[in-house]
Structure formats: structure tokens, C-alpha cells
Amino acid sequence: MLRLHAGPWVADLAPEDGGGMTLLRHGDHAILVPAPEGARLGGPFGAFWMIPWANRLDGGRLGPHRLPINRVPEGTAIHGLSRDRAWDVAEAAPDHAVLVHSVNAAPYRYEARLATTLTTDRLTLDLTVTNRGAEPLAFGVGWHPWFVRPAGTRLAFRATHRCTHDARCLPVSAEPTPGLDGGEDVFLGLDTHFPGWDGTATIAWPELTLTMTATGALATNLQVYAPRDRAVLCVEPSSHLPDAPNRPDFARLGPMRVLAPGESLSGIITLSVEGSHRGGGAA
Template sequence: MPELKAGDAKLSLHPEMGGGIAGLWVDDKPVLRAWSGKAEDGPFALASNILVPFSNRIDGGFSFQGTFHAMAQNMDVDPLAIHGDGFQKEWTVLSATEDEAVLHLSNGAFGPFAYEARQTFSLTSDTLTNTLTMTNRAAIALPFGGGFHPWFPRTEETRLQAIAPDHWPEGEGSLPSSGRPQQPPEDFDFSSLKPLPSRWINAGFSGWDGSARIEQGRGAVSLKLSSNTLTTAIIYSPEPDCGFFCFEPVSHPVNAHNLPGMPGLKVLESGESLTLDMRLDWGS
């Protein structure tokens, strides 16, 4: 597993487990919830997962340009296609220096999607930048998307601020209960710094301005999360005592392939590419 270092910051990668992040620490304090260290726990026990060629769930398949494309279940714990296949495949290390690594996936394939992808991890003493580029290798145009799935520590001191006014309420099967976003309930409105809700949250928010503030108190590293390319966020945490929460910067709402207008998805012709980014900044 490649390890990058810059000042007091240390990043551990796990190319064999979906090109994910195993851990990120600053002065030995966690920025992300560290990997369990057990392969049998699966990829979602990592500190961060990559989502490609789509984010979250697709309900059975989707129609595009007059053709229906079936999307099969890819995890035993969920009956729907979820998060693509990038997080389930081994990535190749193309290069690794003390503070930068490049990973490559040559055989992305899920339903109609055939693609290759590249991740760059750039570490400084104050920041981590994770960039994902996917290239359509199918013979047809397809609606691509993706993003990042970091797992953050959650304690009684954790606070979140993120401006994202359009809430996609979770319905049956963790799919949006409506074809249009709504105003979030008060405890799901993070326009000001506040604790996470005391109930289950697993919902999408669009209209995100690309910046989120995470305050962690004494137990973990506080930071700013940002993106220049992503305008949707998925926030997930089962309960206050679960020990983690996810703030996932992604390109599109859940099941966007079946929502009106396919919001947030990018149609790539064969050979075209899409680049997405996430930056964690604990020095600002």
C-alpha cells in the first residue's frame, strides 16, 4: 500500500481494494475514519471510496437514446446497482513519490459502461487533493457521473456546515421519494454550523456551493472540504453513536439516470473524458 507524507500529514492508499484511501492523519490525529485493517470487512470499511462511473443507486437500469440498459445488483447487502464498479476492482499504481500517487483502472465495466479511470492523490502539509478522470471506452455515448465517498469520524463534538438548499428525501430502497428536490427539514438544513441530526440520515442535496466545513473538536482533525466540479452532496450517518458520517461530494442525485433530465450526469461520447475533484484542507 503506497504511503504519502508531507509535513505532519500521512496518507495511506489501498489500490487492491478499489483504489481507496486506507487512512489520512495529521500529527497522528485522524482526518478520516481509518480502515479496519480487515479485507473481509469489505471496501466500505476503508477511509474513502471512489465512485465511478456513477454514484449511489440506479433502480434496475435506465433508458438512454431509445435503448434500455439493465443494471445488475453488485453487492449482497443491496438489491440495486450501487456506486459503479471502480470501488470493487484492483487499481494499478502508475507512479508514487513522497507526496503524490497516480492510480489507474483499465477495465471498468458495468452494464453498458466500459471505461478507464485515473486517480491522482496530491498531499501537502495542509491539504489532500483527490482527482478522478474517467474516459468512455464504450462504442456508444452514455451518461457518466461519479464522485468521492469519504468516511469521517463522528463524535458529540462533530459539527457540519454546507450550503445545499435542494433536498432529495429518501424513500423506499434508499431512492428519492420524489422526482423533484424539496426544502430540507430543519435538522437537515446545514446552512449554518450545527450537529448532525439525532436520527438516520441518508439523503442527497443538490445546489451545493462546493464548500463544506467540518468541525471535529479534540478527537479528530477539523477541515474544509471543497470541489471545483461537483454540486451534489450525499450525507449519510445512521445514528449519533455510530462513530462515523459521510459527506460525499458527487456529480448527481441518487438514481439520476431515472430522474427527469438526468440531473448532474454528463453524456460522454466514445473517447471523451470527465474529470472530478475533491480537496480536504485542514490548514485554512
């Protein structure tokens, strides 16, 4: 574990566990559901990175390539390769850390660099992924946080489209939408993708309001997951539509990006918090 702190922020990173985050607090308030001691990241707690693709690939298909099926019941390759691999600590300070790792898992060869910085008013996650293979290849990235969801939680963001999904949560169509703005009546039960995200989302808890802002590759698409059986809310910035390589009819709403050898994909996520005057319990 690598602990960072600045002002009211505290974050625990797990370099050996996919470079993920096992704890994030602001003062006395949990932002992410804390990971149980000794538990591997993957949910429903903490946060992890999805590299070199986000969400699902049907049958693990990526053009002529076949990626390992790691969600066997539904026959999908889910959430990429990096979350199951250790990262190295390249830099470490009380409020800043840089994690790096290299992956060689055919057809992918890539390097990832993640800079995590805390200041008194925000958390910043700065990610760059570089194709180190000999051939051009499609890449994507995403971040999968498990935010707390106390009673009274509200979610708001703007997007241009909302996907419908089959029983395996693979998109089958996309309809225009202004986005979401509301409480559990709006988001509970979703495992839904929103293309055309404008890069900003707010989660309002009874005592705090969190603003998430993304730029670069992470600012185009958003996955929202709010299961009915546990008090969590996943609001996941990503660079592409789930299963985009196999959805030519509407992959334009979030294609994976083909990187030539040496090319990079990068994006930044910032989280900031303000107090709320709404009544209710603690976040």
C-alpha cells in the first residue's frame, strides 16, 4: 500500500494490485467504498484501471485477435489486462506518486504511466498509455470507481446518447438523451453506457458534493452502474463504447483508437469536493 495525503484528502494506492486505489477519503467522509483488508480489487470497493480496453469485448474479439475470456458465463473479455498486473513505483512523495508498468501479452505490448496527485482541493489522476508493439493496434482506457451511495445520493451529467443493452450488458442500440439528473429513481438498476459525455459529472451526497471532470481520451464516454443489491455507484469515464470493435453500426459513438507504434493515448480525471447544505446522514 502507498498512502498519499494533502489537506482533507487521503488516498491509498495498491501498486501490486493493478495500480488501483483501495481507499479514498475526504475528511471524515468515504468517497470510495474502502477495500476490505487483503481483498483484491475488482469490486464492489476501491477503484481500478481498465487498460487497454474498457468494459466488455464479446468473445474477446478484437479484429483478427482473440483476448482471454475472463467473464466466462457471458463469454466476454472484460476490463482489460492491466488490473491483474503489478505496477512499479517510479516516484513517491507524501502527496504525489507515479506508477508505471509494461505489458507484453499478445497482441498487446504497451507501457502505462499513472501520476496521482493530491492537493488541498482536489485529486488528479493523469494516465498515459503508449503502444510499444511493432504494429498499429486499437487501444482504449477507463477508470472504474466504486463510489459510496448513502440514502439521498443524486447523480447528474450531460451526454448525447444512451445505449440499450442485451442480457450480457453489451450495447445493441443508442438513443438520444440529455443525460441524467436525479436520485435513485433515475439511476438505480442501471448498467448503462452513455456516449457523448461532456466530461463532467456530479455526485451529490447529503453532506458533500463531488465533481468529477475528465479531459483527453477519458472525456468522451461514461458507464453508469448502480446495482440494486448493494449501496454503491460506479460512474466510469472511458474512451470508447463497450465492444466497439464489434459494433460497427454505432461504434462511431465511441470507437477505440488505433495507435501506431510509439503513439500514446492519455487522459486526466480530477475529483473535487464541496460541502452541501442538504439535510441527511453522513456520506
